[in-house]
Amino acid sequence: MAIQETRWRPDTCTCLLVYEWDSLVTLTNRVHTFKRADVICPEHQSLLTELDAYTAALENNQRKNKTVNYVNTQLAIDPSSIIFSFSGMGNDRILNIEFTSAVVLTNLQKLGVQQWADTNFGVGKVIVQ
Ligand SMILES: [Zn+2]
Numbered sequence: 001m002a003i004q005e006t007r008w009r010p011d012t013c014t015c016l017l018v019y020e021w022d023s024l025v026t027l028t029n030r031v032h033t034f035k036r037a038d039v040i041c042p043e044h045q046s047l048l049t050e051l052d053a054y055t056a057a058l059e060n061n062q063r064k065n066k067t068v069n070y071v072n073t074q075l076a077i078d079p080s081s082i083i084f085s086f087s088g089m090g091n092d093r094i095l096n097i098e099f100t101s102a103v104v105l106t107n108l109q110k111l112g113v114q115q116w117a118d119t120n121f122g123v124g125k126v127i128v129q
Contacts, residue, residue: 005035010061012086014041017054046090056091063095063121070116077103095126 002023009016016039019032037050044053068079083098097113099105110128117126 006032007038010057012060012064012084013043013057015039015044015053015057017057019054043086043089043093052091056093060086060093060095063125066120067095067097067113067117067126071097071113074112074116075105075109077105094124095121096129097126098129 003020004023005018005020007016007018015037017037018035020035021030021032025031034051034054037053040047040050040053041057044056047053047056064084068082068084071077071082072079077099081100081103083100085096085098086093087096088094095117097117114126114128117128
């Protein structure tokens with residue numbers, strides 16, 4: 001056991017969260033264990049516990065990362081051309097995806113991203129604009 005502590009601020013909200021992990025465990029088997037929230041952002045403050053806030057912040061961040069990665073790998077669009085934002089509160093935050101003017105997507109390409117997001121996260125969780 002070599003317990004490490006990481007303070008994490010997601011790029012999807014202003015929560016400041018602390019989790020533990022064991023540096024002797026291989027990367028593929030490593031588990032992050034929530035320890036505490038130093039800051040809970042306004043969007044996640046309505047949730048009941050610090051663990052609920054961590055769980056929601058982590059899900060929001062992973063949903064954004066997976067969507068950006070999908071657009072990057074499937075449509076060969078550089079992540080810097082993808083603009084993301086969130087609306088909504090608590091467990092009902094909606095990820096909004098837009099593109100910079102450097103990117104021209106057809107309606108069919110946008111529909112493809114929207115359908116992938118609906119299938120993977122549920123209808124209404126990601127809005128492709
Ligand atoms: Zn947050």
